[in-house]
Amino acid sequence: MPKDIDYNKIVIFTGAGVSAESGIRTFRDLNGYWKEFSIEEVATPCAWKNNPEAVLSFYNERREIACKAEPNEAHFSIAALEKKYDVIVITQNVDDLHERAGSSNVIHLHGELGKARSTSGNEKAYSINGNAISIGDLCPNGSQLRPHIVWFGEDIQNYEEAMQHIKLAGRIMVVGTSLNVYPAAGMLKKARHRADKVLITLDVDKRPYGYNYLQSKATEMVPFIVERWLKGLKST
Structure with a gap:
């Protein structure tokens, strides 16, 4: 039987907004x-x-x-979660700021x-x-x-691998994406009902069901949520 949910696994799903504050x-x-x-x-x-x-x-x-560009506080905070958790960063971004901030498990969907x-x-x-x-x-x-x-009209990369991580994660943080690029945005619907799910962005087209929406810049809210998770607390 496959694991239903892993509360030690965190998935961070990022879009362009997480790197915007680094000047990209x-x-x-x-x-x-x-x-x-x-x-x-x-x-x-x-x-x-x-x-x-x-x-x-x-x-x-x-x-x-x-x-x-240099990683910002959101990138560094995400990397800090690896002190306590199994962290997978799934990103729509094509820069390497997550890696340079210290995240060791980064899945790029768009190259x-x-x-x-x-x-x-x-x-x-x-x-x-x-x-x-x-x-x-x-x-x-x-x-x-x-x-x-990955250009428009081409298949995204690492889809199945990313999907499996989302299905198992006990905590999911979505950062800096309007969730209007598919099929990547549709992955988030596969998260477990019991997972602690939070969406941090300034603007979103359609919120996935079950995600707590926090309208904020990445550098303002990501460190706050990371601090709570490192203390073993829920996102909000």
Whole structure:
């Protein structure tokens, strides 16, 4: 029989809002990327086919910005939970601020800016750190490298693994996401009824059932909830 719930397991599900306070732009806010760039021109397989130079330029700029950013108090607080709990961070973000803050178990759903992969169908990712990708940069099998990012129209990564963690977690904290990007947002409905579930964000389209909604910036509320959990208390 599979475990019903593990009260020592915490899942942290994060979106762009958790990194916004580190200076990384979100996508759908008033100053978000999609107010300046067209999704169809920089974030789809068709965009890559039609104008790979523009796609590379977009992600090279984002990679440079992410590399200069520093983790904020929310990232560090999330990492501190590992002192007492089995913590899994499931993130829609493509930066590495969770890792740099000290989180050791991070599942990326939408890819990673610090990696590239082949365009030949080989899904193996190669670490490029903060380096730009240019036309003519090839993987070991001789194919052009592309950003290791899930574009619109592509399947998200690590779905089943992330889902299993959510189903077992005794505590779930959702931070900095409007929950309007599917199928990632739909995962949260699979949380156990008895789990302590909290949603921390400034704006949300539709709250998942059973989550306590706290309208707040990540750096203001995440440390508070983390402190309660480290003391063995419920989120609120």
